Amino acid sequence: MSKPMKVRGPSIRHTRRWPASLAVISVLVLQLLVPTQVNALPRWLMPALGALLLLPLVYMNPFHLRRDEPWLRSVAIVLVGVLVAVNAYYLAGMIFYLGHGDANQGKVLVKSALLIWVTNVVAFAVWYWEVDRGGPFARAPEHEREAERADLLFPQMTVDLDGWKSWIPGFTDYLYVALTNATAFSPTDTMPLSARTKVLMGIQSAISLLTIAIVAARAVNVL
Template sequence: MATHREHERRWPASVAVLAVLGLQLVLPSSIAAGPTWLAPALELALVLPLVVTNPVRLDRENVALRNLALVLVLALAAVNAVHLARLVVIVTSGRSMDPQELVQAALLIWSTNVVTGALALWEVDRGGPYARDPRHARPVGRPDLLFPQMTGVPGWDSRTWLPSFVDYLFVAFTAATAFSPTDTLPLTGRVKLMISALAAVSLVTVGVVAARAVNGL
């Protein structure tokens, strides 16, 4: 029963989104596209209806809310991609940038990538968190990710165990650090593409900082 309560929680994902918006606000102005408050304000407008509808637990969902959640993930990913592109342009063009700002920008982009990847996996796996909840009548799709707890590991009931947002956050973190999945395997093409994109953004971000560090030696 405790596992189901963890699965029903929406607030960890909401906190993660708000953390990303906070990271965007402190992004160096040389990297931000337009005023630093613009993108977070637009994304906040997308997340507010989701939080108001399900502030703590996943109790209500409809097609509009489902689509809004997916649009939010796409918006976070697109904004972060723009920030990464601007960082790459600055480094490759030879423009001067304070080393502290460079590292700060890279860390913020990398962290945003991890959280956005976790949100994307959380929203896509088996049709999303609402569909995975056994209390609801919505048909559950086939698993997109194979967690160890689903394979009959002793001490875990594979028939009742359900992943929480923290599980998806761990998958995204390992993909961004190891550039590949570790203990959790992607099963479908769409999730393989998502994890590949997550790892690629992480690799480019780390590579940009490494390239500038080498040039500075």
């Protein structure tokens, strides 16, 4: 007589916070490498400001999203807004640098363009992660919150296959969306649904296009 098979109950899987935090920390470290030719601000200012905004997020939820406080999401939105604004400032500094005929150092241009482009991808990945369907807490099934309507339509949300019916996007998925949008200057496999996401993707594409078409092209000519 065979023993009855034990059915395991659904385990609670907490949404991970550390990938987004690690991405932001990486960007803050990169800010220390921005050449002084395009940055008139003190080099430590941006990393220090970003660290101050990131500290409460990491302290409250170091590895997983367990403590849901409304003010935490406001801090996160301010953090990514600062990242994007400062990155746009760096891009404006590069364009000003190019327009005055002093941009004859190819390595400086390539380094600046690469840092601006990487920061652009990571900052908007965090932004998409924070706004889609009301944020990661609203999307997480372990929290008793009602998610808002979807801002992004992932391919996994359109298929009826085993293993994908209760799929929830993680930070890696939003990082991929930001990467493809910055590379193709338009959505690829994931479509924006809400007006705010279309605005965000448009701004990200514009920053990426200016960085590659103006700064990187000039750097190649110099080299």
